[in-house]
Amino acid sequence: MTTRTAQCACGRVEMTVQDEPLLVLLCHCDFCQKRSGNVFIASAHFAEEQVVAISGETKVYNGLEVDGVGAVAVPGGIDYHFCTTCGSTLYWVSVSPLTGQRILAVAVGNFVDPDFPMPTTEFFTKFRHHWVPPVPDAVQLYDPLDGSVSIESMVPSFRDDPDAE
Numbered sequence: 001m002t003t004r005t006a007q008c009a010c011g012r013v014e015m016t017v018q019d020e021p022l023l024v025l026l027c028h029c030d031f032c033q034k035r036s037g038n039v040f041i042a043s044a045h046f047a048e049e050q051v052v053a054i055s056g057e058t059k060v061y062n063g064l065e066v067d068g069v070g071a072v073a074v075p076g077g078i079d080y081h082f083c084t085t086c087g088s089t090l091y092w093v094s095v096s097p098l099t100g101q102r103i104l105a106v107a108v109g110n111f112v113d114p115d116f117p118m119p120t121t122e123f124f125t126k127f128r129h130h131w132v133p134p135v136p137d138a139v140q141l142y143d144p145l146d147g148s149v150s151i152e153s154m155v156p157s158f159r160d161d162p163d164a165e
């Protein structure tokens with residue numbers, strides 16, 4: 001069984017997860033760019049049961065609840081947890097609109113693991129910076145909210161039946 005630990009920049013907040021992520025994705029959306037200060041974000045998604053431990057003090061920002069921003073097909077919005085000392089956003093929590101399952105997404109960079117599994121899906125490629133190439137073989141979603149794709153097809157690993165391809 002694989003366990004991995006993610007840490008914020010100062011080391012006060014730590015999260016340990018087990019087994020492989022359900023999904024690893026890149027998001028290029030305007031909210032993720034502003035929130036992170038980066039040109040895209042990489043996140044690894046885990047079911048609540050895969051979380052072994054979380055420690056350290058975080059503050060939460062839910063953009064949808066507070067300001068009506070940052071909601072990407074997630075009705076309750078997303079709770080972004082950041083370290084109260086260094087400000088790193090280590091993980092975020094949402095409820096899957098498909099299954100009702102609580103999903104914890106961890107910022108891939110906080111694992112500092114060059115061998116971490118590659119992203120298989122890219123969201124909001126319409127915001128992609130021109131110098132950022134697509135990840136080989138990753139599903140490319142230009143605008144997940146334009147109605148051209150279903151949530152099911154965006155996130156294959158969230159399907160009830162993992163064999164239904």
Ligand SMILES: [Zn+2]
Nearest residue numbers: 008010083086
């Ligand atoms: Zn910190």
Ligand SMILES: [Zn+2]
Nearest residue numbers: 027028029032
């Ligand atoms: Zn985003």
